[in-house]
Amino acid sequence: MDTNEMKNSIPLIDTRSLVDKVEMNLIDIFISRKLNPGDPIPKEMELSEAMGVSRTVIRESLNRLKTMGLIESKKHIGTVIKSPDLSSLLQKSMIPRILDQSTLKDIFELRLVIEVGMADLVVNRATAKDIEELSVIVQNEISPSENVLFDVDYEIQFHGKLYEITGNETLKGFQKMLLPVFNYVYTSGLINKTFAEKRFVSHTELVEVLKLRDADKFRKAMRKHLENHFKRLLTIETGTPNQ
Secondary structure, eight states: OOHHHHHHHSOOOOOOOHHHHHHHHHHHHHHHTTOOTTOBOOOHHHHHHHHTSOHHHHHHHHHHHHHTTSEEEETTTEEEEOOOOHHHHHHHHOOGGGSOHHHHHHHHHHHHHHHHHTHHHHHHHOOHHHHHHHHHHHTTOOOOOTTOOOOHHHHHHHHHHHHHHHOOHHHHHHHHHHHHHHHHHHHHTOSOTTOOOSOOOOHHHHHHHHTTTOHHHHHHHHHHHTHHHHHHHHHHHHSSOOO
């Protein structure tokens, strides 16, 4: 029997640690019991006896779940199920300088897609006060021209307000996660800064389009606002400017 035949005939050995296995089993238990946020989980001793492992292993597995935001300790109650903050979990691993360029590019693309896609939320939920605040932010904006990258701090202020307007807490959490990465990509040379595109839609013009309360027009304006970034990404991908 050659090596390939042996690989096909012999099942792979589960090399996960005992803690890894217990961690997944605990999640299965919570799901099978249909536990909801706020519901208490079984005690360490009960879990230890039911799963046939030491309390030390149970405790380490539970600590992992706490780190993931899946459970939390409540005074006078014990350990309960918690609805995890997904953006917070991702943000903990979003350290720009230890992410490779492919991952940074993917995250940068994610940010662009999100901002084009949230047009309906922004248009339908923006109040008169929100629009006025955006107008104040853009009042000193330099007129748009070719081959210009927006100032990072200025981008954060304007687009951060758009995320706030959506009223979507998960989106707002993603914005906190995405912008530091965007900042790094923007200043690290990962984007081809010499690529010139035709006139784009400025922040000031976005505010004027928002006042029309037309989601389709705002979506198209946002896409044109981000056009230079999309073109730069395609330039990186193909190695030649996209005309």
